[in-house]
Amino acid sequence: MSDPIRIGILGASGYTGAELVRLLAGHPDAQIRVLTANQQAGQPMHAVYPHLRSMDLPDLVTWEEADWSALDVAFCALPHGTSQAIVAQMPAGLKVVDLSADFRLRDVDTYAAWYGKAHQAPERQRDAVYGLTELNRTAIGHAGLVACPGCYPTAALLALSPLLDAGTVEPGDLIIDAKSGVTGAGRKVTQGLLFAEVGEGIHPYGVGKHRHAPEMEQELSLAAGADVRVNFTPHLIPMNRGELVTCHVRLAGDATAGDVRRVLGERYDAEPFVRVLPEGATPATRNVRGSNMAEIGVFPDRLPGRAVVVAAIDNLAKGSSGQAIQNMNVMLALHETRGLELQPMFP
Amino acid sequence: MSDPIRIGILGASGYTGAELVRLLAGHPDAQIRVLTANQQAGQPMHAVYPHLRSMDLPDLVTWEEADWSALDVAFCALPHGTSQAIVAQMPAGLKVVDLSADFRLRDVDTYAAWYGKAHQAPERQRDAVYGLTELNRTAIGHAGLVACPGCYPTAALLALSPLLDAGTVEPGDLIIDAKSGVTGAGRKVTQGLLFAEVGEGIHPYGVGKHRHAPEMEQELSLAAGADVRVNFTPHLIPMNRGELVTCHVRLAGDATAGDVRRVLGERYDAEPFVRVLPEGATPATRNVRGSNMAEIGVFPDRLPGRAVVVAAIDNLAKGSSGQAIQNMNVMLALHETRGLELQPMFP
Amino acid sequence: MSDPIRIGILGASGYTGAELVRLLAGHPDAQIRVLTANQQAGQPMHAVYPHLRSMDLPDLVTWEEADWSALDVAFCALPHGTSQAIVAQMPAGLKVVDLSADFRLRDVDTYAAWYGKAHQAPERQRDAVYGLTELNRTAIGHAGLVACPGCYPTAALLALSPLLDAGTVEPGDLIIDAKSGVTGAGRKVTQGLLFAEVGEGIHPYGVGKHRHAPEMEQELSLAAGADVRVNFTPHLIPMNRGELVTCHVRLAGDATAGDVRRVLGERYDAEPFVRVLPEGATPATRNVRGSNMAEIGVFPDRLPGRAVVVAAIDNLAKGSSGQAIQNMNVMLALHETRGLELQPMFP
Amino acid sequence: MSDPIRIGILGASGYTGAELVRLLAGHPDAQIRVLTANQQAGQPMHAVYPHLRSMDLPDLVTWEEADWSALDVAFCALPHGTSQAIVAQMPAGLKVVDLSADFRLRDVDTYAAWYGKAHQAPERQRDAVYGLTELNRTAIGHAGLVACPGCYPTAALLALSPLLDAGTVEPGDLIIDAKSGVTGAGRKVTQGLLFAEVGEGIHPYGVGKHRHAPEMEQELSLAAGADVRVNFTPHLIPMNRGELVTCHVRLAGDATAGDVRRVLGERYDAEPFVRVLPEGATPATRNVRGSNMAEIGVFPDRLPGRAVVVAAIDNLAKGSSGQAIQNMNVMLALHETRGLELQPMFP
Incomplete structure (x- = not known):
């Protein structure tokens, strides 16, 4: 050395x-x-x-x-x-x-x-x-x-930026429903992060007002080549580590969930820290805990012309x-x- | 007696x-x-x-x-x-x-x-x-x-049916991102429900294929007076009880999040087991644990013309x-x- | 009324x-x-x-x-x-x-x-x-x-007082190994009670120095008719509610674990809120969660002349x-x- | 290589x-x-x-x-x-x-x-x-x-063997009150290991009958140079990994808790995977999670002539x-x- x-x-x-x-x-x-x-x-x-x-x-x-x-x-x-x-x-x-x-x-x-x-x-x-x-x-x-x-933007941008860049999804209808373990909030000593307040329950927070929204929008706008706004709805989960973003997207033109998976797969094929899952496999934060890996899965939606893109990371890694x-x-x-x-x- | x-x-x-x-x-x-x-x-x-x-x-x-x-x-x-x-x-x-x-x-x-x-x-x-x-x-x-x-339909229908009935939200763009504790799956002895498999993590399941989707659609169609399809994306949360549905809706005409809250508030005003929260209050499964209460909150969306309606129940109650x-x-x-x-x- | x-x-x-x-x-x-x-x-x-x-x-x-x-x-x-x-x-x-x-x-x-x-x-x-x-x-x-x-004394005294009173166990060798959920510490906003500090782990605290020790000793001395000192070793458990005390006792004379169970069973036979379990049944905090019930079980020890008495309560109830x-x-x-x-x- | x-x-x-x-x-x-x-x-x-x-x-x-x-x-x-x-x-x-x-x-x-x-x-x-x-x-x-x-013997023997070997504690009065996360039981698909059965609660199991008792006794007898029997009382904790053994020991002669700490400290001084904590520090399973480290702490007991020795390991590591x-x-x-x-x- x-x-x-x-x-x-x-x-x-x-x-x-x-x-x-x-x-x-x-x-x-x-x-x-x-x-x-x-x-x-x-x-x-x-x-x-x-x-x-x-x-x-x-x-x-x-x-x-x-x-x-x-x-x-x-x-x-x-x-x-x-x-x-x-x-x-x-x-x-x-x-x-x-x-x-x-x-x-x-x-x-x-x-x-x-x-x-x-x-x-x-x-x-x-x-x-x-x-x-x-x-x-x-x-x-x-x-x-x-x-x-930010931790949420990391997961959301990995899932969405290549799709906006490739024109696979519509930029005007991005709904990012996110879930995070408590360490996403740091070691802040506040009542809302006590074990007894967080354990055995779930709730959203900062709906429509979270500071990660403008950050996502800045980068997604770059990818889309146009101003993008997003819905961003985070939830607090009773676990230490892990973050999952469930992106509900509208497909552009006649694109399919398969196209979404293919675009992401090609984009990240050589990346050591992004894993695009094959059809049928489901991302889970447990699969990446403690590691620098991001895991992305794509699902067809029951609503025609839509798809669901899910990304999981360890928020601390x-x-x-x-x-x-x-x-x-x-x-x-x-x-x-x-x-x-x-x-x-x-x- | x-x-x-x-x-x-x-x-x-x-x-x-x-x-x-x-x-x-x-x-x-x-x-x-x-x-x-x-x-x-x-x-x-x-x-x-x-x-x-x-x-x-x-x-x-x-x-x-x-x-x-x-x-x-x-x-x-x-x-x-x-x-x-x-x-x-x-x-x-x-x-x-x-x-x-x-x-x-x-x-x-x-x-x-x-x-x-x-x-x-x-x-x-x-x-x-x-x-x-x-x-x-x-x-x-x-x-x-x-x-x-079903437990998910209970929460989703309480949140959405009055809105479709009143024409406050568009029936063609209903995204129901749901989260449940493990008892939603019953006392089934399967690997996926072991403590070590569920603890410290989150993942979606049955995306686009969950059996509660047609049930919701049946009832929402009745409320809307027209065929309704929904996105339904459930997630498994490391907790025993509690269910939260985060409904991402498109507002009809020039309706606002305030209108949504008002429609729901009036609809459930006399109901002993449904609580529509005032502006700024956040539903949480902890607030209803062990009780027959449902708690509903409404949030404006950053995306214009949209709102977020969140309902929390105890899935076993x-x-x-x-x-x-x-x-x-x-x-x-x-x-x-x-x-x-x-x-x-x-x- | x-x-x-x-x-x-x-x-x-x-x-x-x-x-x-x-x-x-x-x-x-x-x-x-x-x-x-x-x-x-x-x-x-x-x-x-x-x-x-x-x-x-x-x-x-x-x-x-x-x-x-x-x-x-x-x-x-x-x-x-x-x-x-x-x-x-x-x-x-x-x-x-x-x-x-x-x-x-x-x-x-x-x-x-x-x-x-x-x-x-x-x-x-x-x-x-x-x-x-x-x-x-x-x-x-x-x-x-x-x-x-205190919550610990409640569980420990229910388990031990009748045994000292009846002379079934030796007063000089009482080891109380206790476990509690986080609400035992109240709603104090301190780093040590944050979800991320408590989740997924266990540790003892206040070993030999916890304030519930003199309280137990005061009451156990009354029951024994003599000065009693105890070992008291509490542990923090990643759960909201529940308290379990595992009392390791030396049997007096030729008393047996069965005698211990019998003494407790007779003492609490008419009590609505104390349940002495039959041989082979195991106390668990889940069995009393949210209720005013205490559950006590007795086990023979591998060490001759000893027994294990376990009591479970909901610390908040x-x-x-x-x-x-x-x-x-x-x-x-x-x-x-x-x-x-x-x-x-x-x- | x-x-x-x-x-x-x-x-x-x-x-x-x-x-x-x-x-x-x-x-x-x-x-x-x-x-x-x-x-x-x-x-x-x-x-x-x-x-x-x-x-x-x-x-x-x-x-x-x-x-x-x-x-x-x-x-x-x-x-x-x-x-x-x-x-x-x-x-x-x-x-x-x-x-x-x-x-x-x-x-x-x-x-x-x-x-x-x-x-x-x-x-x-x-x-x-x-x-x-x-x-x-x-x-x-x-x-x-x-x-x-076994996982329990690993922790218990690390804590106790050197003490028996050195004659610091009495071999006839060893009480091992142990606590383990669920992975100690492996990936067995049984009702008792479901999340909903384990979460938010604690209970003992196998009291006086667990198979790790004879294993500990075999090795402790070697260390003591005489037949040793132990109390072994394990408990199931709602966490994935981690094991803590709380050993309640009687000191030999006029040995003190300080002597216990010193004997262990000297014994493990050069060991890369055993950490004997200084006075006042508390072992916690969180401190060793995911690593091959064992952490041992020693506490004086309120009962004269006794001490408490606590060891924490990750049961899977x-x-x-x-x-x-x-x-x-x-x-x-x-x-x-x-x-x-x-x-x-x-x-």
Whole structure:
């Protein structure tokens, strides 16, 4: 092995931070040099995540204490709204992979409208590349700052972008009914995420108002070559990990569900982390748990002229930390699957 | 109290059978006289359901041993396809509430097509009344045989029928994305229902092919006054009880989500078991767990001209055994809420 | 029905408060007149607990606003340490059922040692009666202030007290290995109770240091007629409700597991809410979920001279709110099962 | 890499079979050549385990079809009682790692008594080595046939054997209160393992009669140098993976909990897969999920002269398939951690 890639993780106390550590532990080229967590600074990582006790990791520091110039890559796993100012201060040569929403929306006015305040680093926003690896690999390869997609957009865009691009489905009638485990909300300590509030039940949330909607629309509009709006209806599921998006689509012209499956199959044929299932097979989040894999299935609808496209991912892996590492690999011209070859864990 | 209503439950070893017993325990007029379970005949009910050990219940017998003439009401909680022949042999005066699918489809050809064999009691089918209480109360009041709706149709029809009836939504674009806990599948001992196969994951099943689709279409067509087809996409959720249907609808003319809420609110204003939520409130299966209540919420869609209508029920209560008792109450001209006044259990 | 019993619930925003409301809804003599929740005062109860939306309940007020003189019974479901001062100000004639730990320990020094501060109402403590109904019924019948046991002590004392009283087990070797669902910790918003922290795992907590240990020891010492100490090792289980205590006991003299079962069986023969299982039957929390029932099973040990006694309860019902209502019934000379006749809910 | 180790897995359709495949996928020296599953022979592995769809694996065959002479190692993940006859027919040079109970009990009469039939390969039993790696490494290194411990014995022996060996705890008073997720029972399709039967509840099973008791006693007797009997009380927990044993021990002489921690700490200091926690830290199954790690914590007891020793493992990893690979590594003189370096997955 040549010199290791020196890595810093900002916001290591969140679930995506811990998942980055778990996955990077298996990356042969990576070495974690800095872990920040401002509230827990001074503590060892295993004080925050006891499952990592046996790893040899640097203690947590504040982000102000970190020496960015000694790093090759910084992963920002900070809460939304807090990455911008910090990224703005990072040295130019540092490769930055941001897992927050801060650099996803290209239009800063749209950002301000959905996130409730002006963007604090619009000049870095201009250079940020949207990091859905399979759909934007070339640009990611040249990027200094990659904005990793939200977990829902990752699944929905993998399912829908190639279909809009190919003209297989109508852009004006996209209904995205989504389901996520609780880690999609991070390690936020709020009543609504208590075990007793989530267990043994299901409910929708943020119907018509979720911040992942404009993000999907931005990217789907690019694929469609026209302004696209979507229905996006997420639901909270009593499980830790996993995300499933059920996309109800109207077929263009006389396209069939088989055409949808074929378009997706061809598009992802060479992709190591996207699996388009054969007819009759059903995606399940269990099939991808703990791995960077996305699984897509296509079903004919009883309604003529429609189809159902279902995508399953692990929200912490392909939906955030796994894809972030995949992007790092692309940015550094490493083999894209490095550190991401874990098989799914079932049961 | 006058003479008790003498009740028999066929198929007491399934979950809907056990739920009937639990609910009837609190019904002041009911007395369980017969419990059948052919495979466990001879055993006490608590051998099959230890949680009922403290109840004073008759031992399990085969259905052939039961004396129907000594009963006022028979609940059939048998597997699909097995009620027909048994009901055909019951005495004419016995009130029958069937929880299976056997008498739900009015058209016996449709039945044969979806259930894979000819109907065995077409003459009784002709007199069967579809038992969604709120939508068919008068006919149920005169019925000798009531076919209780499937759990998914119960929730979907409560949400959609009044809207089609009032012309508030378009009948040609109904997308019903549904989610259910595992008891919706009964106590079937199959690999797919093992804890380790269901826990920590979600997946769709029966997409475009589920038998509840023609049942919904039959009733929605009645409400719309025209043939209706629906998309129906169910998902299995890692929880015991609860069912949520997320209906994505296209609004008719210039109707709004507010109109949808108003139509439903007026329709169910006097109903004890349907609760239309005010704007901003979100249905959740937890809010109805263990009770006969249905909860409906309406949301504007980001897609213009569309809305999202969400209904939540407990699949074992309002979705089967609770509604069955509600129907019995109507058939016998009892107060409709008798035995069904349990508040939801949360957490 | 004569005049209803006018009830106030202090601390209605916690899980035990909500459970009191659920159970009292089925109590034919009870009428809830006051619900306090200082942080949510002014809101309707369904803002805090949407599952109670269809009940006709008074809005939440602060406890300072409540008119105690217009009530017959006050249930205190406040956090530990906050009941004392409030109870001290209540009018003498008001029957008080306290669900907190504030009045459980007779010795105020022991209280101070375990709860970290001096007792604030020692004069009321002197008159408080320990409210494990089956073991203390007569005193409860004359009490003005009843201190309901903790959930773990309820299960452990039901299993062990009669055995110490009868001299069937040795008092010096009591090992209580306990398991509880998350609602045992209340609705506290802490990281350790998040779904993602609790789901799919188990761990012990408070080993050798849990505050329920001195409470058990106080009551077991009474039963044994000598000072008793116990091992108490609780574990957190990924479920909402339910508590199981596995008591590993040394048999006195040549007593057998059969003797243990017989002693318990005779002791609880006439009790409506304690079920001693026959040989070979296994207690399970599912068998008592949502009900006020306790279920006890006895097993021979492979170690000669030992036995295993297992008790299962619903921590929110018999373990707190159910037993509180049972105590109220005893205090007011009502039939003890009023409002508590709900059958367990399974699945 | 030199020639790969050619591996066959018998009984690939069970959970331990699937876990072997998952873990071996990350073993740089291993190559899976044969997967048997007699009932699913002819199908691809992903027909049985869809999460392995992207792996390049041989199709399932019957064990009779497998060519053992072309393999270096055979893992037997067959149901108890079926390995014996098959192993008896294997070529002498083939290294066999058996995950079933078939070769664990050295005394064939004890085997017959607990498993209900005579051992079918007593001559191979004589050469079988008990495969708790940390406690038996040298013998495993020379073995041709290794009998991997049961999941419960793995955790219990790691916690207790060094203490008996060192004389720190009394051998006559060992109480092992254990808790396991459902995969401990394998992929058996039985009513008791359905989601709806297991979810939201806890119960003990096999109290005083579980087959892991004689296995623990065999090994603990070796450590103690005297006949040892144990209390063993397992409980079923609503989670997929994870096993926790809570050992209630009597300290020898004037030993303390600190001595217990020190003895264990020294014993496992150099072990890569056993982590003895510092004072105050609590073992949790979440901390080892998906990994081969065992975590042990020690607590003082309130009862004088006693302590509580708690061990947590993943039953499918260190409790079966992980330890099986660890044993293979030892048998083949590979680095012991090969293929087992996965960090735990949390959440």
